[in-house]
Amino acid sequence: xxxxxxxxxxxxxxxxxxxxxxxxxxxxxxxxxxxxxxxxxxxxxxxxxxxxxxxxxxxxxxxxxxxxxxxxxxxxxxxxxxxxxxxxxxxxxxxxxxxxxxxxxxxxxxxxxxxxxxxxxxxxxxxxxxxxxxxxxxxxxxxxxxxxxxxxxxxxxxxxxxxxxxxxxxxxxxxxxxxxxxxxxxxxxxxxxxxxxxxxxxxxxxxxxxxxxxxxxxxxxxxx
Ligand SMILES: Nc1ncnc2c1ncn2[C@@H]1O[C@H](COP(=O)(O)OP(=O)(O)OP(=O)(O)O)[C@@H](O)[C@H]1O
Ligand SMILES: [Mg+2]
Numbered sequence: 001x002x003x004x005x006x007x008x009x010x011x012x013x014x015x016x017x018x019x020x021x022x023x024x025x026x027x028x029x030x031x032x033x034x035x036x037x038x039x040x041x042x043x044x045x046x047x048x049x050x051x052x053x054x055x056x057x058x059x060x061x062x063x064x065x066x067x068x069x070x071x072x073x074x075x076x077x078x079x080x081x082x083x084x085x086x087x088x089x090x091x092x093x094x095x096x097x098x099x100x101x102x103x104x105x106x107x108x109x110x111x112x113x114x115x116x117x118x119x120x121x122x123x124x125x126x127x128x129x130x131x132x133x134x135x136x137x138x139x140x141x142x143x144x145x146x147x148x149x150x151x152x153x154x155x156x157x158x159x160x161x162x163x164x165x166x167x168x169x170x171x172x173x174x175x176x177x178x179x180x181x182x183x184x185x186x187x188x189x190x191x192x193x194x195x196x197x198x199x200x201x202x203x204x205x206x207x208x209x210x211x212x213x214x215x216x217x218x219x220x221x222x223x224x
Contacts (some may be wrong), residue, residue, distance in 0.1 A: 003055055003069065004166055005031040010063035012049050019027045023049040027063070031199060033165070036192045038208040039201045041217035047201045048170055050217070054199060055168045056084045068165070076130050085113055089159030089167045089196075093174035095151040097143040103130065103154050104139040110162045129157040133187060136198070149180035156187060167191065169200040171190075173207065187208060 010027040013020055024046045030035055031054075039047050052058040053065060056072060065072050067087060075083065090112075097106050107126040111117045117125075130136055134151040143151055152172060152182045159167055169188065173181030185207050192198050200211065216224040 002033045003030045004033045004067070005029075005199075006064075006066040006069075007053070008064045008066075008134060010053065010060045010065065011048070012053065012058075013036075013061045014205075022220050024053070024217075027220075027222055029215060029222065031099065031166070031197060033197055033212070034192075034195065036189070036211045037197045037200070038211040039181035039199060039217065040203070040205075040208055040212045040214055045217040046220045047217060051052050051168050051170050051201060054166075055088045055090055056080050057090075065155075081113075085110060085162060087165050089162060091152065091155045091159050091167070091169045091172045093171040095143070095148075095150055095155045097154055099143050099160075101142075103143075103146070106143070106154055107157045107161055109158060114125065114162065125161050126157070129160045130154075132160070133157045141203065147180070148176050150181055152176065152184050156184075156191070160191065164196065166197040166199065169198060171201050171203065173202065173204065174211075181207070 007027055007029045009023055012024040029048065041047055053060055059073070060215060067083065072080070072083070104126050107130055108122045111122045111125065127132070130139055131157050135150065135153050135157065138146065144154050146154065173184050176184060188198055188200065190211065202208055214224065215219060215222065
């Protein structure tokens with residue numbers, strides 16, 4: 001009941017024309033509601049693959065993934081997109097903001113795909129989450145006019161506007177200097193403290209040390 005994600009015997013194989021890569025093998029892992037979990041391991045060990053599966057951006061080759069106790073393997077793309085849009089927020093190392101939308105409009109994007117949310121409500125909720133991440137004074141700025149830390153704050157606001165159960169963060173501080181990285185980490189801890197479950201990939205032991213627990217991968221397998 002209190003498990004938000006459950007991965008049973010997950011395997012992911014990428015097959016290109018002449019090579020098969022086993023990106024994940026025999027992964028068993030569950031994440032409880034309210035947890036802040038970090039994922040560590042060397043480059044190429046399968047961290048991003050794991051996050052993509054958790055966020056329903058991709059499907060495992062075999063094994064089962066349950067989101068809120070419900071299997072996800074029988075869903076078609078439309079159902080998966082809706083589940084993703086309603087349950088999951090993503091943030092990435094390289095922010096993934098839309099350069100010709102201002103901060104307010106970037107933040108509103110996930111709600112454009114939500115039925116039953118009016119333009120007025122969208123704007124109101126964008127203002128609220130931007131306030132939460134400390135960016136009220138930058139709503140009319142464009143991404144190119146922001147620092148790296150501020151861009152990541154916009155990405156966090158955009159991830160939170162849909163009120164997801166879980167936030168998946170793939171090296172969210174990877175492009176930031178250590179001071180800005182620490183600020184983003186503080187913000188993520190605050191968001192977690194307010195009830196959002198977080199899974200974060202990081203290469204930084206100090207950041208991983210501030211989470212509830214660390215899952216370690218090596219060559220596609222769990223080694224912790
Ligand atoms: N779309 C793809 N097609 C084929 N192979 C892929 C694909 N995506 C990832 N891989 C391979 O799967 C393995 C795991 O990749 P993944 O991106 O999950 O690693 P990672 O742990 O996130 O690495 P990094 O720390 O460099 O981001 C790698 O060997 C990679 O080359
Ligand atoms: Mg990666």
